[in-house]
Amino acid sequence: MKRWLAGGSVLVVLALVGALASPYLISLLTIVLLFTFLGQSWNLMLGIGGQLSIGHALFVGLGAYSVALLDVKYGVSPWIGLLLGMVIAGSAGAVLAWLSFRFEVRGIYFALLTIAAAEFARIMFGGWEFVGAMQGLFFPAPTGAIDISMLRGDARFYYFIALALAALGIVGTEMISRSYFGYVWRAMRDDEQAARALGVRAFRHKILVIAISAATAAVGGGILALVQGSIFPDSIMGMGLSVDVLIGPVVGGLGTTFGPLVGSLAAIPLNHLMSALGDCLRIPGLNSIAYGVVLVLVVWFLPDGIWPAIVRLGKAVQLPSRLWLLQPRKAEE
């Protein structure tokens, strides 16, 4: 109960920010919230399913292309595109999982297979004229009028969509985590043989968790495409995007509810700030250096992420128990 209240108050604060903040802040926070959602999707695969993906850009990109192709080429509503993207990315994830687990590809090899599949798809999309090749696809210029059926609107509109998506991601992860599937998947993650001995059909469940993670990533990708207004294979399916997806949960705290949000809140504005600083000082590599140093330092000194560190800090200074937000949580054990 307390945690729902805490989550609700975060939501209210973010909604107020959306109503009041400046356009730049809103567009930055939109990206943060979208990557919170994508981080939750990635977290489902590793934190609960136990499978490391470093090629999540594949699923993000498939979702983005489904939405963009249907919208730009045929004028079909992005809602249909999102559904199609979920189906395509989910199937792609299921096929990838089926192929690799069929042949006992696991651990770091599975991770490398995901990145290979993503790179392969990126190069293929880059050479495929129908999807715009390297020139990418462009949505019609926004008019600013809000149209929910076509998911068109101003920056504030997309901010609230991203906020709804992030909230949905957090609640959804929590619900999955507490459902029958959550327990089965965590059992399988911790000891696959023991889980199988207890009658868990590990092979099917692994495919299922990867397909769900892939389908949710596609939703994030579709919305990301709409927010950006254009997509290119190198940016939407590139390795950089895969890294961006997993930085949120890893920096914020793996397997925690608020970790991806806190991690994205820390990492994405930092990246923007540093590239602005680099542009300003005319030193092109500065943002890259700063980002790299921060990543290494976070993993070095805050091994389980920022959010658990905040929780520990909250406990150490004996904050009044009314600050539910800072209470440690145990559901993930």
Add this chain to the structure above:
Amino acid sequence: MLSLWLNVLASGILLGLVYGLVALGLTIIFGVMRVVNFAHGEMVVFGVYIGYWAVRLWDVPIIVAAAIAAVVMFIFGYFLETLIVKRFVNRPHHYQFIVFIGLSLLFSGALLVAFGPDPRPTASQLSFHTVSLGFVTLDLARLQAAATAGLLITLLGAYLKFSSFGRSLRAAADNRLGGLVVGLNIPRIYAVTFGIGAACAGVAGALISPLFDAQPYLAVDFTLLAFVTVIVGGLGSFSGALLGGLMIGVAEAIAALMFAPSMKTALPYALLILVLIFRPRGFFGAKEI
């Protein structure tokens, strides 16, 4: 037509040997430390820059530049391991991934700050000479790079197989705990291993500096290429790295001939996906991981 194919095949094999050297660096690090060095491409690019500057400043032959790169990159790798990498050796793969992504961003950012984004071609006299062997015409820079890489791979293999340090390194790779029990100095072995891995990447970079312009953005491609090579051969396997290098070199060369140039880079990934599916641990991969 036949001579065209033979030429393409030969140049693929020659470049493949150099890829093999790059992959060898990655595979030694993985085999011994169980760490996947996602900043390997940056180390290759360091080598390319060392080649560029050595030729430009002192006008030395590429071989000498490669020797400089070997020494510099060994020291670099040794200290990188003792200062940073060793803290993450026993952590899960995704943390290591983040650390190495951080390092690679740091390195490529440093290269950008130091040398700027513009490509810098290395002016080597060798690039203008060719050797003709019947059907096949080879350019000397490529031939020299391949010969040096092949020699180094052989020497390194012999060193690991016959020297006392090589034996302890292989023992540490085989069984870390067992190595500790019999009194191996594991921290030192790890540092030297990382140094050797970085040196392999650096030498390969210096050797190909006449073929590729020095440029910070090259690094991602080399990292991914090294991965593909190593996985095709089998992570942690010495002969696998060499075989993988040759396969990727030839596959790339043939793809450039048969498909659109933009598709050329896709073929190694397609090969990788096939290999992972049908021989999950590569051609010479270790059993457990």
